[in-house]
Amino acid sequence: PGGHAPEPGTLFANRALADFWDRLVDEAKGAGVDREAQIEAARTAFYEGFVAEAIDDFLRDAEVLDASGQRHKGVLTGQDMADWRATYERPISVDHAGWTVWKCGGWTQGPVLLQALQMLRGDDLAGMDPVGPEFVHLVTEALKLAFADREAYLGEPNAMDLPLETLLSTAYGAARRSQIGETASLEFRPGAIPGYEAWAEAFRARVAEPAPADSGIGIGEPTMAHLTEKPGDTCHIDVIDQWGNSVSATPSGGWLKSSPVVPGLGVPLNSRAQMFWLDEGLPTSLAPGRRPRTTLTPSMAQGPDGTQLAFGTPGGDQQDQWQLIFLLRLIHHGMNLQEAIDGPLFHTGHLQASFYPRGARPGHLMIEPNFPEATLAELASKGHRLEVAAPWSIGRLTAARKRPDGILQAAATPRLMQAYAAGR
Known part of the structure; x- marks a missing residue:
């Protein structure tokens, strides 16, 4: 004032x-x-x-x-x-261990989670310790491959013919699974898809370039602000009403350090156009009428008994990573919603970041310290470049579900005291 x-x-x-x-x-x-x-x-x-x-x-x-x-x-x-209007779009989905999991389309990073599920469909995940090194290594390596495909092949489906059918196929998932070894990969490896070689090569050339220096002005994803000195946040909400209608939404886009407030309106403009690249001919190329490929990626799923689940999290490039861990614990380890959220979390920076300065951290693995010491030691011996986070600092997960008997349940992360679950 x-x-x-x-x-x-x-x-x-x-x-x-x-x-x-x-x-x-x-x-x-x-x-x-x-x-x-x-x-x-x-x-x-x-x-x-x-x-x-x-x-x-x-x-x-x-x-x-x-x-x-x-x-x-x-x-x-x-x-x-x-000239623009929001439209209704059919979600994309895969089946995993009797569950159907739905995500938004190729203009989001949603296919990353589905691809990882396809890669892991043949593994005995239930037989793995959810806080053991085998589980963490396998999930991390699957995510590395899925994120390489995100950078090479995802973008605006209304402008480019994305190879989504191939990316989500069981055959492609099995082929990608065969590329996971016993040690941490330090390479950026998009899958080989005939006809899309130029997109894959463009990503390899891009990720090989050193990232610009961090100017510290309005950069990064706001939800990860707890790891930096830059304030800000994204939101996520999961709601089920009394009739069983479910909503999973992750609204975000403008934050004050880089988003101007419009005089007379009192609100900032969206700044998601930073997701575009200026190179031509890519699914993420800047062009009129296109949507930027967003990190925002809410989720829904249905279990074999009819259980309906809405879940998600803020967190930029980490969103589908934390959601994948949560979902695998729920499906394969018999945890309830709160247990699956409260368990120790991890994520990798082995990807080209969606936010300026768009850097990549080969082999990086951030992990909470409440994993067993033996797990941390084994992961380090496999070549993962560990960054041990502060206790209870990774993840923003929330979830709500309706069971076939009509019981509604919800859970929210206790981390940073930012999320809540409520019923009435």
Whole structure:
């Protein structure tokens, strides 16, 4: 207020944001009493009305400090917004040990989790100690291969013919599984898919380049802020209503250090376009009308007895890693929701990061210290470059499920005291 930070103990009100919501609701009500008509009126006001106009006016002249450390103009216009509408899309899925697991399509990293399940479908996971070195090594190596395929082959399916059918096939999963050895791989190995050799080669060339220096300005994924000095966060929510309808959603996109607040609206713009590459001819190439390949990746599953499960987490490139561990514990180790979430977690940085400066850490494995010492020692002997995290610091998982007998259950991570499970 007045160009100064509020004094301690004083009230702060984002009046522009309050006015924005009031006006949006008023315009929706103007469409009458039909709920669907009101929703459509709100969408029109957002994408063609006063919201789009405010954004268009602001970005005509605004120059905003970004991750380069310099100020640049934006490229979004009101016409861009008017020409776009959200659509309904069928999820993608695989079957694993009697469960069906659904994810969003190739413009997200959702196929990573499904690919890992396909690679591991023939392994005796139930016979492995869930905190033992064999389990951690196998899951980590499968994720490395799946993330290499993410970088090579995933992107906007409305613009490019993605090889999703191949990536999620049992034959391809078995072929990729055969590439997992007894020691930690330090290579970046996208799978060989006929007709897509150029995409794979482009990824290999890209990941071989050293990442730019970290400018410290508005970079990184906000949910991983607990590992850095940069504040911020993403959200995830799983809800089941009294009729059994389930929602799994991971909203995110703008955070204040790199996202300008639009005057008159009180909200920041999305900054997910940083996921694009400027190289042409790739599924992640920047082009009009395309969606950036996002890290946001909510999940749903159904068990062989009809149990319905919604689950997910914030966490950038770690989202499908933590979700995979949770799901495997649930399916193969007979844990309940809270046990599967509370168990010690790990993730690898052996991938090209989705966020600037887009670096990669070959062989990296971050792991919580409540794994047995023998597990940590064995993983190190296999060549994993361990980074032992602070206790109870990895993962943001939440989950909700409906059992066939109608019982609703939910669980949330105790880590960092950020997540909650509630019922009524």
